[in-house]
Amino acid sequence: MPFSQPEHWLEQHGDALYRYAYFRLRDRAQAEDLVQETFIAALQARQRFAGRSSERTWLIGILKNKLVDYLRKSFRERPLAELIENESEIDVLFDASADDHWKNPPADWMNPIQALESKQFWKIFMECIEALPVRQAQAFSLCELQGLEGEEACKVLGIATTNLWVMMHRARLRLRECLETHWFSRGAR
Amino acid sequence: MLTCKQTAQLVSLSYDKRLSWPEQLGVRIHLLFCDACRHFTRHMRFLREATRRFALEQPETDNHARLSPEAIERITLTLKQHG
Numbered sequence: 521m522p523f524s525q526p527e528h529w530l531e532q533h534g535d536a537l538y539r540y541a542y543f544r545l546r547d548r549a550q551a552e553d554l555v556q557e558t559f560i561a562a563l564q565a566r567q568r569f570a571g572r573s574s575e576r577t578w579l580i581g582i583l584k585n586k587l588v589d590y591l592r593k594s595f596r597e598r599p600l601a602e603l604i605e606n607e608s609e610i611d612v613l614f615d616a617s618a619d620d621h622w623k624n625p626p627a628d629w630m631n632p633i634q635a636l637e638s639k640q641f642w643k644i645f646m647e648c649i650e651a652l653p654v655r656q657a658q659a660f661s662l663c664e665l666q667g668l669e670g671e672e673a674c675k676v677l678g679i680a681t682t683n684l685w686v687m688m689h690r691a692r693l694r695l696r697e698c699l700e701t702h703w704f705s706r707g708a709r
Numbered sequence: 710m711l712t713c714k715q716t717a718q719l720v721s722l723s724y725d726k727r728l729s730w731p732e733q734l735g736v737r738i739h740l741l742f743c744d745a746c747r748h749f750t751r752h753m754r755f756l757r758e759a760t761r762r763f764a765l766e767q768p769e770t771d772n773h774a775r776l777s778p779e780a781i782e783r784i785t786l787t788l789k790q791h792g
Contacts, residue, residue: 530776530784538776543763552780556787563791610714620712625745632755636762645759663725664757665764670725681726689721696752 526563533579540580543646544587544661546654554590558583584666588676591658595677598655609690613697626696629704641703648698652691659684660691711739716746720753 537558541551561582562569569578614620635641649657662673663684674684711719716739719732728736740747776784 526788527785530781530788534781534784535775538780539774542774548777552776552784555776555780556784559784559788560791563788610718614712614714620714622713622717622745622749626748626752628744628748629752629755632751633758636759642763645763664760667764685722685725688725689718692721692724692753692756693717695756696749699756700752 526559526566529559529562529575529579533576536576537579537583540583541587543649544658544665545590546650546652546657550590554583554586557586561586588662588666588668591662592676592678595655595658595679610693613693624697627700627705629700632704635703644699644703648695648702651698652694656687656691656694659687660695663688710742711735713739713743713746716740716743717749720746720750724753724757 534555537555538551541554542548545551545554558579562579565582569575573581613623615623649660652660659673659677662668662676663670668676670681670684674681677684679687716736719728719736722728723733723736740750
């Protein structure tokens with residue numbers, strides 16, 4: 521596998537690495553910093569690049585570790601109360617006076633899988649991830665995008681599994697609602 | 710019988726851990742009678758699939774998908790210093 525000169529890395533991989541980091545952190549400045557750190561680490565470890573994978577895969581591998589390190593630190597700096605926020609976030613979606621039925625019942629999305637082929641859909645999808653509270657988005661991406669197992673993710677984030685589950689549930693409820701509002705209820709696409 | 714709120718919570722939880730037998734049964738029974746929660750269950754399945762695709766393919770869009778010119782300049786400079 522050919523290995524390009526470091527001065528070309530930025531041009532060839534910069535945006536891809538940035539996108540990778542941005543949608544897992546939801547913080548532009550931090551994502552840029554991690555891209556920079558990744559390139560520096562890659563520069564130092566250049567000799568160890570065995571060429572078994574593509575250069576891009578190798579760089580993303582470094583970035584992944586940087587991301588997890590960053591989340592490990594930044595999550596612990598926050599008080600747990602702030603992460604869990606208030607119970608009402610879920611409660612408001614249900615009608616306590618009517619057996620906890622949905623206030624706005626989830627609709628039939630008909631043939632949602634079609635949406636995955638639409639560029640416009642992905643724009644909305646990213647906007648919905650961006651609309652999540654930062655910590656929820658980070659926990660969600662650690663588990664769902666990075667593919668960490670629950671226990672592993674809890675170790676990184678320094679929270680109990682039950683807290684992680686609550687955060688994941690909230691993130692899913694919000695994403696679902698956001699997709700319904702901005703994509704699926706807007707008539708035939 | 711489970712409420713919609715409890716059912717939604719369990720359906721979501723089933724993506725994080727294996728539900729117990731009584732939990733699975735409770736969800737199934739509720740789904741027999743509840744359109745809204747059946748939709749919700751499909752939405753969760755869709756969400757998992759969309760997220761998986763997103764993680765694999767990194768679809769390109771225009772929102773914040775690029776490094777800013779300032780960042781490019783800064784990183785170029787730093788790489789020179791380390792190179």
